[in-house]
Amino acid sequence: MPNPPVTLALPERIGRWARRRGPVFSIGVPPVRNTFLIGPEANRFVFANDTLFRAREAFRALIPVDGETALIVTDGPDHARRRSLVRPALHAKQVDGYVRIMAQAADEALATVPGEEVFDAYALFRAAIRRSTTLSLFGERFASRATGFGDDLQPVLDMVDTWPQAVDLHERLRTPRWRRAMASRARVDEVVLEEIARSREVGPDADAGVLSTLVHGRDESGSGLSDLEIRDQVVSLIAAGYETTSGAMGWLIYALGSDRALQERVREEVLPVTGGERPSAEQLRDLPLLSACVTETLRLYPPATISARYVAAGFEFAGTQVPAGSMVIYSPYLTHRDPEVYADPLTFSPERWLDGQRRPPHEYLPFGGGAHRCIGSTMATTELVVMAARLLSRGRIELAPQRVRATSFAAMRPRSGMRIALRDTSTNA
Incomplete structure (x- = not known):
């Protein structure tokens, strides 16, 4: 029998409050007061009324990593302009052009797995996704620097993976942790700005990945992104891929390893299509069950279990007045696990996504929604399909005895890794 889904304490607690108090309720006292809008209709309201909210105050803790001009912390016309310039990349x-890089990164990581011994698949694919994302951004020329780049970024990611108030305190006190993080960011900035300068010098280069598109892209007015804007979008993409995509990969492995029958069905789909080799972009379209497993993973384990908006203009929702200056919290996790939205919501059932079944954005929101919906969603889902296909081509996933728990702030991820063994790896049977 498949293992039960892993739960997370904070959104589960919010869910209990919502069942007692209704879809709108507030906790705390000014200036630390959060108003919770829970359920699909609340999501719809937030996504449809972007002018009532600002993202910058809600995600200010990410500025030390992502930068002042990152899409996640900008609003209004500036956000729309930058988004239009990032979208083509x-x-x-x-x-589709990055699929080969994704598969190569997965294979290089899996080549280090010693036979059928137990290993931490979450950690292994975390490194593979970091390398894949970096190479997709910068191209093959950057390969030798990819690992060091990710290592330099980690202290900054660690510092912001906490409550925003804690980040503010580190900054005000200039704690050793803050200073280490800023030193790491300076090393990251040096590398990225060097690559930006090189791209401007050599001109557009189809083999230089996302960076070249960002450097040389222009909007209708002929305007492009500044070096600072490019730096912030590049680091945002790496940080998001490193944290959110790798977390989702861990849960996908858990789901497939928990259900032997489902895993065999997916392997029986993957192996005839790919022949056990690296898939092409066209072949990915012939893997509907694996793609549905990815979609279902993101439903049951959304990267952002809760998300936030700062209220710029007061409003009324469900008969409750929400004043300007409040922080609104909504929850993809609770929506995705709501029995009034999804039948049998705690069952991992990719079948609910087959035959072209879709859900509206306010019911399925692993990448958020509205003006701030994650711009890298296609890259993330493609990477998950590619890396899972390569893993399943190596053998059957067998979960090792372990206590699987979740942790979350920047992203929902396995707290202590995901220990597995691969069986029949020599035959790919």
Whole structure:
């Protein structure tokens, strides 16, 4: 029998409050007061009324990593302009060109697995996704620097993976942790700005990945992104891929390893299509069950279990007045696990996504929604399909005895890794 889904304490607690108090309720006292809008209709309201909210105050803790001009912390016309210039680099056709890099990164990581011994698959694919994302951004020339780049970024990611108030305190006190993080960011900035300068010098280069598109892209007015804007979008993409995509990969492995029958069905789909070799972008379209497993993973384990908006203009929702200056919290996790939205919501059932079944954005929101919906969603889902296909081509996933728990702030991920063994790896049977 498949293992039960892993739960997370904070959104589960919010869910209990919502069942007692209704879809709108507030906790705390000014200036630390959060208003919770829970359920699909609340999500719909937030996504449809972007002018009532600002993202910058809600995600200010990410500025030390992502930068002042990152899409996640900008609003209004500035956000719309930058988004229009970043979007072409992450269009589905562009992402198709990164499939080879994704598969190569997965294979290189899996080549280090010693036979059928137990290993931490979450840690292994975390490194593979970091390398894949970096190479997709910068191209093959950057390969030798990819690992060091990710290592330099980690202290900054660790510092912001906490409550925003804690980040503010580190900054005000200039704690040793803050200073280490800022030193790491300076090393990251040096590398990225060097690559930006090189790209401007050599001109557009189809083999230089996302960076070249960002450097040389222009909007209708002929305007492009500044070096600072490019730096912030590049680091945002790496940080998001490193944290959110790797977390989702861990849960996908858990789901497949928990259900032997489902795993065999997916392997029986993957192996005839790919022949056990690296898949092409076209072959990915012939893997509907694996793609549905990815979609279902993101439903049951959304990267952002809760998300936030700062209220710029007061409003009324469900008969409750929400004043300007409040922080609104909504929850993809609770929506995705709501029995009034999804039948049998705690069962991992990719079948609910087959035959072209879709859900509206306010019911399925692993990448958020509205003006701030994650611009890298296509790249993330493609990477998950590619890496899972390569893993399943190596053998059957067998979960090792372990206590699987979740942790979350920047992203929902396995707290202590995901220990597995691969069986029949020599035959790919």
